[in-house]
Amino acid sequence: MQRTEILSPSILFLYSLSLTISAFVFRDIRSLLLILTVNLPIGIIVGYEKFKLFLIPFLISLIGVLINALIFAGGTPIAAVGQLKIRSGAIYGFADVSLRLGIMLSASLVFSSLTNPRLLLKSLETELWLPKEASFMVALSLRLLSIFEKDIHEIRLIRRSRGLRETPVTPVDWKSILTPLFSLGVQRGRWIGIAAELRGFRYRKPKRKIIRPSSLDLYLLMLLLFQLLAAYILGRI
Amino acid sequence: MKLRYTTVDLAILAVIAAIFGAVFTYAWTPYYAIKAVGGKLAAVLLTYGIWYMAAPLAASLIKNPLAAFLGEFLAGFVESIMPQIGGFSGLIYAGFQGLFSEIPYLATRYKRFGRAEAAVAGALPAIPSIALDILLWGSVYPPQIFMVLIVLAAISGAVYGIIAHTIAKAVSGKT
Numbered sequence: 001m002q003r004t005e006i007l008s009p010s011i012l013f014l015y016s017l018s019l020t021i022s023a024f025v026f027r028d029i030r031s032l033l034l035i036l037t038v039n040l041p042i043g044i045i046v047g048y049e050k051f052k053l054f055l056i057p058f059l060i061s062l063i064g065v066l067i068n069a070l071i072f073a074g075g076t077p078i079a080a081v082g083q084l085k086i087r088s089g090a091i092y093g094f095a096d097v098s099l100r101l102g103i104m105l106s107a108s109l110v111f112s113s114l115t116n117p118r119l120l121l122k123s124l125e126t127e128l129w130l131p132k133e134a135s136f137m138v139a140l141s142l143r144l145l146s147i148f149e150k151d152i153h154e155i156r157l158i159r160r161s162r163g164l165r166e167t168p169v170t171p172v173d174w175k176s177i178l179t180p181l182f183s184l185g186v187q188r189g190r191w192i193g194i195a196a197e198l199r200g201f202r203y204r205k206p207k208r209k210i211i212r213p214s215s216l217d218l219y220l221l222m223l224l225l226f227q228l229l230a231a232y233i234l235g236r237i
Numbered sequence: 238m239k240l241r242y243t244t245v246d247l248a249i250l251a252v253i254a255a256i257f258g259a260v261f262t263y264a265w266t267p268y269y270a271i272k273a274v275g276g277k278l279a280a281v282l283l284t285y286g287i288w289y290m291a292a293p294l295a296a297s298l299i300k301n302p303l304a305a306f307l308g309e310f311l312a313g314f315v316e317s318i319m320p321q322i323g324g325f326s327g328l329i330y331a332g333f334q335g336l337f338s339e340i341p342y343l344a345t346r347y348k349r350f351g352r353a354e355a356a357v358a359g360a361l362p363a364i365p366s367i368a369l370d371i372l373l374w375g376s377v378y379p380p381q382i383f384m385v386l387i388v389l390a391a392i393s394g395a396v397y398g399i400i401a402h403t404i405a406k407a408v409s410g411k412t
Contacts, residue, residue, distance in 0.1 A: 020324035024372045054322050061322070068277075069377045093377035100373055107324035117318040133247055137307075140251035141258060141315045148259045167267050174287060175400045181256050182408045186298070189252035193245030201244050 009115040009123035011217040015224050016111035022228060023103040029092070031231035032099035038227050040102055043109030050113055058105050062098055069094040117142050127211040132204060140192065144185075151181055240302050249298060253308045257291040258315035261327070264288070278389055285390040286397030288330070289362040292338030293355035293398040297405035300350045305342055305358055309335030333365035352402050359398020363390035 019039060026032050047054075075089030115123075121138055124130040155177050160166045168174045213221070242250075264287045272280035295308020313331020317324075341357035342350065367387040375383075 017325045017328070020326055020329065023324070023326075024329065024369065051320060054320075058322050065377065068374075072378050072382060073376070074379060089376070096376040097374055101322075104324035104326055105322050108320065108322055111324075112320040120318060133242065136244075137247050137251040137254065137311055138314060140248060141254040141311060142318075144252060144255035145258050145315065145319075148256050152259055152263060167270060169267055169271060169283060171283070171286070171396050171400055174397070175404065178256070178260070178400075179404050179407055181260075182252075182294075182404050185252040185256050186249060186408045189249040190245055192251075193243065193248030196248065197244040 006214055006216050007114055007220065008127060008211065008213060008217050009120040010127045010211065011213060011220055012111050012115050013120055013124070015220055016107040018224055018228070019107035019110075020104055022231065023100040023107075026231055026235060028231075028235035029096055029099065031235040032096070032103065034231050034234060035227055036099050036102045036106065038223070039106035039110065043106040043113075047109035047113035051109055054105065054108065058101070061101060065097045065101070066094050069097070125206050126209050129208055132201075132206045135206070136196070136201065144188070147188075148181060148185065151184060152177070155180060242299075242301060246299050246301065246304075250295060250304070250307055250311060253291055253295050253298070254311035254315045257308075257312035258319070261288060261312065261316045262319070262321070278385065281386055282389045282393050284393070285363070285366070286359055286393035286395070288366070289334055289338065289359050289390075289394040290397045290401045291331075292335055292362065293358040294401035294405055296338070296342055296358060297350050297355055297402045298409065300347075302342070302347050303339065305338040306335035309338055309362070330366060330369055333369065334362035337361040337365050352399055355398040355402035356395040357398070359394035359396070359401065360391040361394070363387050363394050366390060 019035065022035055023032070026035070069090040070084060070086065073087055073089035073093040075087040075092070077085040078088050078091070079086040118139075121135055121142070125132065125135040156166050159177075164176075165173055168177055264284060268280050268284045271283050275283075289309075291312040292305035292309040296305040298304075299308075309331050310328075313327045313329075313335075316331075317326075317328040321327075338358040338361060340361055341354040345354060364387065367383055367390055370386070371383055
């Protein structure tokens with residue numbers, strides 16, 4: 001049996017969303033450390049094979065955090081490397097932000113490894129009773145995404161052949177990329193909308209069912225509840 | 238003021254979400270390039286408005302209540318459910334940014350969808366966006382930096398808001 005059949009995509013979505021919110025909400029470094037300690041190993045176990053390339057941008061972002069912390073963070077100087085004074089705030093700031101980013105990475109690894117956008121969408125509509133209009137928009141967006149990615153690539157090639165900047169820097173560059181994209185996109189959208197209407201979208205009744213969590217779903221929810229509660233208590237001590 | 242969306246409106250919102258889903262991912266390259274050359278402040282001024290642009294564009298094209306919110310939120314949702322390292326932070330940012338973008342249109346009771354409203358709808362998301370940045374990065378940057386960032390992000394948002402309105406006008410004229 002596939003993993004995706006065991007865990008409900010809606011439950012995984014709620015789990016990963018809650019983890020991301022916790023990265024913003026908890027102020028105590030011990031709370032953040034607890035959540036990261038629980039979730040990063042899970043994320044790496046389930047997602048390393050498929051998403052090991054995520055580690056490269058993550059490590060680059062950590063280097064960015066470190067540089068920013070060394071430059072901007074305050075506190076008392078605790079060491080010096082040449083001209084650069086390392087302040088206590090830099091160590092704390094680096095640890096604090098790295099833990100937050102690590103929790104977000106864990107949320108991504110857990111979610112992206114165990115489900116995919118299409119399964120999530122189906123699950124959100126049937127189990128969490130997402131309105132059919134919303135699921136139509138998201139499903140259509142996902143379908144169109146790769147088309148627009150190709151369009152962006154083609155526009156970049158054309159810009160390069162005309163001797164323009166391939167990577168947009170100024171708002172005017174962005175305007176010259178977005179105008180043709182939307183010119184094509186709105187036409188597509190109009191005809192897709194008309195076609196959907198002609199095929200009776202308005203009268204389509206979405207399938208609904210009461211969510212029946214599997215035992216794994218329940219374990220995941222309990223794990224979420226436990227760690228959030230423990231992190232909250234740690235933050236209060 | 239009617240909250241009535243036709244299927245064509247929904248499809249156009251989906252197009253906006255798809256385009257910005259792709260653009261948001263792509264925009265990190267220029268953001269980091271500018272940051273490497275000109276520093277964070279230049280990067281915020283030149284690029285932050287891109288992430289606020291979906292809302293004024295959606296409102297200028299669809300001219301319906303909640304269009305700004307839906308445009309921004311959907312784009313953030315699409316960006317979030319694609320595999321990337323930020324978890325669902327894009328969705329959280331987009332939700333708050335979309336709500337703030339809705340304010341200028343709500344203030345006119347959804348009667349005006351002009352250039353000025355688009356500029357304000359582009360500028361206001363700087364408030365929740367930097368507030369969320371403070372929650373994430375507050376231990377690294379001092380408060381003065383955030384004050385500068387909020388001003389630069391608002392200016393950037395206003396410029397891109399006007400561009401969004403211009404694009405919507407150009408595209409509506411053609412169809």
